[in-house]
Amino acid sequence: MAAARGGGRGGARGGARVRGDRGGASGGDAFTASLRDGLAAALDVEADRLDVRVTLDGEPVRDREVVDLDLRTVEVAPVVPSDEDEHAEEVVAEDVAPARAPAGRDRSRPPSDDGDGDAPRTVTPEELDEEAEAAADLLEGLLDAMDLPGDLRIHVQEAHAEVEIVGVGEGVLIGRRGQTLEAVQDLVRTAMQRRFERRSRVLVDVDGYRARRMEKLYERADEAIQEVLDTGEPQRLEPMDSIERRLIHQRVASHEGVVSRSHGREPARRIEIVLDEDD
Amino acid sequence: MRARAALEHVVAALVEHPADVAIEEVEDDDGVVLELTVHPDDVGKVIGKRGRTAKALRTLVRAAGALDDEDVTVEIID
Numbered sequence: 399m400a401a402a403r404g405g406g407r408g409g410a411r412g413g414a415r416v417r418g419d420r421g422g423a424s425g426g427d428a429f430t431a432s433l434r435d436g437l438a439a440a441l442d443v444e445a446d447r448l449d450v451r452v453t454l455d456g457e458p459v460r461d462r463e464v465v466d467l468d469l470r471t472v473e474v475a476p477v478v479p480s481d482e483d484e485h486a487e488e489v490v491a492e493d494v495a496p497a498r499a500p501a502g503r504d505r506s507r508p509p510s511d512d513g514d515g516d517a518p519r520t521v522t523p524e525e526l527d528e529e530a531e532a533a534a535d536l537l538e539g540l541l542d543a544m545d546l547p548g549d550l551r552i553h554v555q556e557a558h559a560e561v562e563i564v565g566v567g568e569g570v571l572i573g574r575r576g577q578t579l580e581a582v583q584d585l586v587r588t589a590m591q592r593r594f595e596r597r598s599r600v601l602v603d604v605d606g607y608r609a610r611r612m613e614k615l616y617e618r619a620d621e622a623i624q625e626v627l628d629t630g631e632p633q634r635l636e637p638m639d640s641i642e643r644r645l646i647h648q649r650v651a652s653h654e655g656v657v658s659r660s661h662g663r664e665p666a667r668r669i670e671i672v673l674d675e676d677d
Numbered sequence: 678m679r680a681r682a683a684l685e686h687v688v689a690a691l692v693e694h695p696a697d698v699a700i701e702e703v704e705d706d707d708g709v710v711l712e713l714t715v716h717p718d719d720v721g722k723v724i725g726k727r728g729r730t731a732k733a734l735r736t737l738v739r740a741a742g743a744l745d746d747e748d749v750t751v752e753i754i755d
Binding site: 536539540542543544545546570571573577578580581582584585588589592593664665 | 725
């Protein structure tokens with residue numbers, strides 16, 4: 399299919415499948431548990447009478463990031479209904495997101511490992527391939543429209559795919575502090591979500607810019623982790639997009655004694671690293 | 678004009694009705710305004726939550742305009 403495309407690019411479109419390590423395949427139900435606790439308190443019923451199923455366009459959601467990205471509705475159905483009807487309550491996700499376990503209730507929600515950390519493992523490699531190809535097509539068309547050089551490389555990983563534009567030069571698509579790249583990322587994500595009607599998992603990079611940024615973010619996260627362990631003081635990281643946050647959550651989860659959570663709204667949403675009180 | 682071509686291409690991928698996308702170039706004192714019209718059902722899609730998509734479109738179009746030394750902005754007509 400690359401040959402059908404004009405402009406003489408496509409040659410560099412490899413399907414390099416780089417398998418990431420399969421870190422912690424936990425389902426990420428802390429998010430659902432915290433929603434259930436918050437709703438149980440709000441509805442004044444026992445939490446165990448509620449079976450919370452969070453869906454987005456019919457797809458199960460176990461990850462707060464998804465709700466943040468796609469602010470639609472959350473459906474909640476009681477597990478012990480008095481009759482057959484569903485009584486599904488629709489709650490706007492934004493109102494639910496801060497639902498923390500009410501004070502005094504000792505159902506501590508384990509915030510690492512899952513929560514808004516790990517991605518739910520619901521995406522197949524074929525779906526990632528399909529989305530990455532579509533994103534590459536969109537970006538290729540953009541390069542053509544802007545009369546820019548460059549090739550596209552696709553790296554499909556475990557839970558996301560990277561589409562990198564290489565050789566575009568001069569930072570045209572990166573911009574000051576990466577803001578043009580962020581715009582391109584937003585547009586690709588929005589277009590892919592419209593097309594596939596599921597959360598987008600494509601990360602766009604230009605000439606390794608994001609990879610370099612990710613390295614810096616890892617470095618700062620490591621410093622913050624050490625600071626928390628040394629001083630016990632919570633540390634906040636700079637705003638990041640959802641994929642960056644997930645990678646940082648995973649990094650924090652791989653350390654004993656610290657946990658991470660996200661606060662604030664996109665695009666100013668930030669990770670906070672705190673001591674793990676369960677230790 | 679590269680800014681216009683970029684806008685056309687990306688907007689077509691964002692909307693449900695690409696055939697209804699129209700862009701008009703209007704020169705003003707500061708540069709070029711690309712007036713974007715889409716199908717009424719698609720207006721929300723090109724604006725996005727809290728204007729995020731519109732902002733991204735403007736950022737991209739500004740970068741594309743800069744390639745031609747032009748100051749290009751986008752106005753979404755609704």
